[in-house]
Amino acid sequence: MNPKPLWSPGHALKLLQKVQRHESPVELVYTSHERWPCPRLPIHPQRKLDTIRMSILDSSFNPPTCAHLALANSRPPQYTMKSGLTGSAFASEAELDYDAKLLLLSVRNADKTLKSGDATYEQRLEMMYLLSKDMSASVSQFPKNTPDSAHANVAIAIVDEPTFVGKAVVLRQFLHARISGLFPPATALDGMAISRTSDEILIPDSRLVFLLGFDTLVRLLSPRYYASEGAMMDALRLFFSPAGDDCYVAYARRKLAELGHMVQEEVEAKTLFAAKEFVESERVALISLGADSVDEQTSSTQVRTKVALKDETWRGLITPSIANYIIQNSLYVP
Incomplete structure (x- = not known):
């Protein structure tokens, strides 16, 4: 049986409308606990938190697939971790994972618009919630011997920005405000990068790692999504610069179904x-x-194509809970 979303009826719709009316650039629909993106306390004993290393899986989730789940559960490139730790050995178990994860639904996409037969944004958010329950918890969040039932330090959010460069700006602003609000000046917490007796709390910074399929990487690096090729390079340098948005991209290979083998190789090389x-x-x-x-x-x-054609192999492409949701809501059936 599918877990029921924790939000009340109308909650997601209200937040969607708020973002779509440009009243807010980002809204959190769900968090696995109230301190997200900071870890539940106590944090892993190997960690002293001065940087929250966060993976961002931004997609249309129409529906979420096993590929989404594999990306969400992927380990980060090691070099994204180097300056996020203090006082621990490099390549420790806790170091080789993200501290927090974000499933992000964009209500404005540079390429995709809501079409007849698609799942609604509310339905996609509910499927994202089901996906979050299948995501594995990071070892950096919990000490050893934590029960396997512990859920990942994950949140679900809505954003109204069509480009990754724009998303990075609004997410960093949003996260800074949220993280700052979790650490009142008079309170110090065990495991932070400074002691309880300090007069000030060191607010952790966020390091964003965007998880992409190769097809999305193609769009990120395509001049047609920018004013010019020069404007693209300027925007990307700011996006990746440690002095700018300090973002990373981790991408997975993906065959572009509409392209032949030779064309695929040419696109990849370019x-x-x-x-x-x-x-x-x-x-x-x-x-x-x-x-x-x-x-x-x-x-x-x-x-979606397999469901419409009544090709039952579609079930093998998604998790059982999402398959049940699609059936119960008669999604993608012509």
């Missing part, structure tokens, strides 16, 4: 050439999903 500067500066990295059941062609489009 994209990686455009990314050369950022690959060399260790801001863009290829990751392995480590999931044998996830094909490089797995996509939400594939699920």
Whole structure:
């Protein structure tokens, strides 16, 4: 049986409308606990938190697939972790994972608009909630011997920004305000980078790692989404710069179903050439999903098409809870 979302009827719709009316750039629909994105207390004994290392999985989630889950559960490139720790050995177990995770639904996409037959935004948020329950908890959040039932330090949010560069700006502003609000000046917490007796609390910074499929990386590095190629490079340098938005991109290989093999190779070569500067500066990295059941062609489009054609193999492309949700709500049926 599917877990019921924790929000009350109308909660998600109210937040969606707030974002769509531009009353708020970002709204949290769900958090796994009230201190997100900070860890539940106590934090892992190896960690002293001065940077919250956060993965961002931004997608249309129409519906969420096993590829989404594999991306959400992927481990980060090691170099994104280096300056996020103090007082612990590099490559420790706690270091090799994210501190927090965010599933992000964009209500304004540079390429996609809501079409007839699509799941509504409210339905997508409910499926994202189901996906969050299948995500594994990070070892950086809990000491050893924590029960396996502990859920990931995850949140679900809505944003009204069509580009990754724009999302980085509003997310960093939003996260700074939220994290600051979790640490009142008179309160010090065990495990922080300073002692209880200090007069000030060191507010952790956030380091954002955007998780992408290769097709999305192509769009990130395509000049047609910017005023010019020069404007694209300026925007991306600010996006990746430690003095700017300090973002990273971790991408997984994905076959572009609409392209032939030769064209695919050409697109990959062109994209990686455009990314050369950022690959060399260790801001863009290829990751392995480590999931044998996830094909490089797995996509939400594939699920929708198979459901419409009554091809029962669609069930193997998504988690059981999301499959049940699709059936119960008669989604993607013509």
